[in-house]
Amino acid sequence: MGERDHLPLFGVGPAYVACILLTTAAGIAATRIGMLPRASVLELELPLVVAGAILAALAVxxxxxxxxxxxxxxxxxxxxxxxxxxxAWVRNPIYSAFLIACLGAILVAGNLWLLVLTPIHWLALTLLMRRTEERWLAELHGSTYLDYCRRVNRVVPWPPRRRA
Incomplete structure (x- = not known):
């Protein structure tokens, strides 16, 4: 286990959250002040705001x-x-919540170009978790954790798969 006997309560997660919040806020701010072109569809403006608000509530x-x-x-x-x-629905609900909140904010902001941030944020979380927490948990909990990983998504909340 090394120098620590449990996962740090404030490890890599806060850095990840800060990065996705900052990139999302920067994209929205750049759109608002005209530095970033706005791609929008007028007919979708209200549905996107509603969807964004629902995602924000889901994130909370x-x-x-x-x-x-x-x-x-x-x-x-x-x-x-x-x-x-x-x-039982998602292995990293706290990080997922921030990812969902950022997606909601992007939808409310109405610039469809900013949607490119969501897969980038997802990829960053996936790589980060694979290299840090997941390795540590697999070492600590072995097959119990690996079985859990096979049943439950890393980032997207979804009903768990049944055991084979």
């Missing part, structure tokens, strides 16, 4: 379930693998 709910309801900090301190509640 996912974050609350992942951070508060599950009491993830206490489980992390005890090296317990949480696979129930929102963690």
């Amino acid at each position: 709910a996912v974050w609350v379930m992942g951070a508060v309801v599950s009491k993830i900090d206490a489980h992390a301190e005890r090296n317990e693998l949480v696979t129930t509640g929102v963690y």
Whole structure:
């Protein structure tokens, strides 16, 4: 396990969250002040705002379930693998919540060019998790964690797959 006996409560996650929030905010700000061209479809403006607001509400709910309801900090301190509640639907609900919130903000802002940020944010999260937390959890929990990974998506909340 090395120098630590549990995952850090504030490891790489806050840096990831800060980066996606900053790039999203920068894109929206650049659009607002005219530095970035705006790609929009007038007929989709209201549906995009509604979809963005729904995603923002979903993001808050996912974050609350992942951070508060599950009491993830206490489980992390005890090296317990949480696979129930929102963690049965997505392995990284706290990070997913911020990704969903950024997508919601992009939709509300109405610049379709900014949608390119979402797959970039997803890829960054995927690479980051593979190289950090997932390696550590696989080492700590072995086949239990690997089975969990086969059943539950890393980033996109989705009903878990049944065991084979």
